Amino acid sequence: MRLRYIIGLILILLGGTVLTNALGLATLSPWHLFIEYFWPIVFILVGLAFLVSTRVWSFSRVLMGLVLLAIGVLMMANHAGWIHIPTTKVWALFWPVVLIFIGLQLLFSARRDGxxxxxxxxxxxxxxxxxxxxxxxxxxxxxxxxxxxxxxxxxxxxxxxxxxxxxxxxxxxxxxxxxxxxxxxxxxxxxxxxxxxxxxxxxxxxxxxxxxxxxxxxxxxxxxxxxxxxxxxx
Incomplete structure (x- = not known):
């Protein structure tokens, strides 16, 4: 999953929004969607790319993919109103997740040679x-x-x-x-x-x-x- 696919999916989302507005089927703001959902979509797509586009599986790559995917899903759920976490709180959760990632990586590394x-x-x-x-x-x-x-x-x-x-x-x-x-x-x-x-x-x-x-x-x-x-x- 390369960068052009991410850009393509975002353009399709924005274009579809403008089209539904022009046809009178919805009254959605494409720029609102872009601002609110751009970063969640990026995190989700990049996380999926880490999980499915690798030739050789590694603990670091899989774990990073899961972390990015989880952050994107959390942000998307928050914007959709399924959960209620302030945006600043979502970003504040990023660094604890990174620390957990580091700790798991160190534990895993300690059990393997090479x-x-x-x-x-x-x-x-x-x-x-x-x-x-x-x-x-x-x-x-x-x-x-x-x-x-x-x-x-x-x-x-x-x-x-x-x-x-x-x-x-x-x-x-x-x-x-x-x-x-x-x-x-x-x-x-x-x-x-x-x-x-x-x-x-x-x-x-x-x-x-x-x-x-x-x-x-x-x-x-x-x-x-x-x-x-x-x-x-x-």
Whole structure:
């Protein structure tokens, strides 16, 4: 579910409202609907996109999708009058939910090998000879910097899951390996091998490097909330 689908659904909603008004079937204000329901719709669609558009499931991605979906549904129910919570209260609930998300992620990470996480700091793998293995990198208000040119690649196929919240990721890869990369960003941007994408929600795939027997393949799955992702060859 890409950004154009979100924009398309919003335009259909606004257009349908204007049409019903013109036909005298309703007296709804399209701008009122836009203001009242734009953000709930964005949260719901982005949350669904996190749940259904991924090639590889990860705890971080599923949990973030559920959090965004729950916020959107709560805001929509509030606007529809099914529940009565002040708008400021709805946004005040956002940060406790984020804290719960962080806590669950830390608990889950502690039970598995192959995970690296950081809060209010970053993760850096740029020193010569560091060991590249399949791993999950996860940060809150921090960044991830990986230089695969200096890594010792131990496997023919390596999978990296990189998740950042209020931060970003920068990954440099050598020209001698095959990289299959997909990046998803909410309220941020993605740079994949010279191509830039951005917006409320964006998700793109890129492949780079030679193909052939004996050439290592690295799969990179990046997710960023309020941040950016940059993957490039050098």
């Amino acid at each position: 995970r690296s996480w950081a809060i209010l700091s970053g993760i850096s793998r740029q020193h010569p000879g560091w060991k590249l293995r399949s791993n999950d990198y996860w940060t809150i208000m921090g960044g991830v910097n990986l230089d695969l040119r200096k890594a010792e690649i131990l496997e023919d196929n390596t999978t990296l899951q990189v998740t950042t919240v209020l931060g970003g990721a920068e990954i440099v890869v050598p020209e001698t390996i095959r990289v299959i990369c997909d990046g998803t960003c909410v309220l941020g941007g993605i740079h994949l091998f010279g191509h830039d994408y951005g917006g409320v929600y964006t998700s793109h795939d890129e492949e780079h490097g030679p193909v052939g027997a004996g050439i290592p393949v690295v799969h990179i799955h990046c997710t960023s909330i309020l941040g950016g992702v940059k993957v490039f060859a050098k």
